[in-house]
Amino acid sequence: MDVPRPARTAGGIFHRLDAEWAVLCADPAVRDAVADWLMADHLADGVAAATDGVADSWVRGLGPAQVLAALRPRRGRLTDELADAVLRALLRRAAGADRSATLAARVIVQAMIPAAVRMARGQVRPFGGRCFDHVASVTVAGLFEVARSGRIHTRPGRPAANLALDTLRYVCAELAADHEEHAEDLAAAECLPDTAPGPARAAQAGEVRAAAAVAGLTYAGPVGEAEAGAARLELLELVLDAMDAGALSPADGRAIAWHYTAAVPDTKAAARAGTTAGAWQRRRSRAVARLTAAAQLRPAA
Template sequence: MDAVQPTLVTRLNAEWEWLCADRGNADRVRSWMLDAGVLDEDQAPAELGELCTLLRKRSERDEPEFSDAWMGVLLRRVSAGDGRDAELAARVLVQAMLPLACRMLRDCVRSGESSEDVAQVVIASLWEVVRTYPIARRLRRVATGLRMELWHRVSRELKRELAPSEHLDEAWVAALPGGVEPADAVEPVLLARAAEEAGLRAAASAVEELEGARGEMVALLVWALEREVLTTEAASGICDHYREGAVQDAAAASAWGVSPVALRRRRSRAVSRLRQAAPQWAEAA
């Protein structure tokens, strides 16, 4: 990516400073958090930037329930579509997720593509994810859900909006595992990040495998974990079994501390649940 920050990101950061300078914005967001019991009166800074920094730091330190609480407050405002409040709530969430979007942007830009063009795709996807997140149905693991939704949308939109580049810059190529074709590397790298976030660390560590049918399967497993269709254990079992060079069931069962028969039954149940849910994934893709 260009050393210069994309203009769109610069504008968002400048706009954020302007929003923070308006005390009314801080008062509104602060009152939402106090009314919901997310923060106590003596905990909540009066300045919007400081308040949001506190929420992010607490999210990193505390259990996921804290992220669910404050992000849920904002997402319910967004989904209510109540004019200025909905716009402000969405804007706070966009700013909170902007560092993630910028990291994704850096991963996506290939030689011959403009960072400005990719930024348009990533930031537009971020706004869409914030505005459409189904908070009424998905109250838990909200931060993870938002990140996964952003990965899915960016991955789809880059395919749709930007033509494949013939080559990647040298730094990107040097970072790729052996055997990965540069022109095909963007989606597997994003998928590896999503797999790691979802808990499929074995898949995340083998970027070179995340293409074709294997990539589609891992993308489905990431989706299934985010929707809580499968547990991490069940998804990992499927991911480890259906791959080239997979260990035999006896060895895998020993590693899991179960019998081979129990392992096969567990995997069969997981595959059945995945098969039932797959049409929903296909519809969302």
């Protein structure tokens, strides 16, 4: 892509990606290329209609900014039919061998940044060399590689969920290999006890609690003291990650969270969910199995 590179900015790889994205969106050649893709894939009308409140698409021309707006509907989640169609078309182009494939993969990476941030946070460890910046760089590299691989657009189901799961596998494999390479030097550090959570961990815990409340994983009202422990917060984070990746449905997430973090009796939980206690127990059992399978993709701390 022959576009000017922005000056290196502080704040890590995600801030740099945002700065680069602004340059891409301002480049007329990039806008023309993306508009041609949308026309060729018969997606221009849908993207224009979806972004009508974001920009005057037909006056200013369709481009990467409008594609990103279509890919991030409803609180940043890739959920609707148009978003799936646009992402699948981009994945087909990213699997090519020409210069436009790199641009298509770059658009995909920008669309998946919210998921990449959550993925990177979930893989950070206090010891073992897993600082956020390092894990974030591995995650972005994994997103780009998986987007270019050509494996996702041929699969059934949500392309965003498939993309996130394949990226998580890539990240876990890379971090595990890095851990093995440096295991001897880091063995002593990993045996040190955890210290009290610092400001960063406290802020992350607050984000997890807020996201859990929005997703309905808390039984009633704000998270109580019993739900604020580190183990319970980690479980909530695992459930939220699995829901974002498409491994768990919202009802599955509630079945796990209400039982293990709030100790809600099955009869009460089932009544609130409008089902029977037996059906609720079976849902939780299946959800736990799916969560366990997804969690096994993550290397041990």
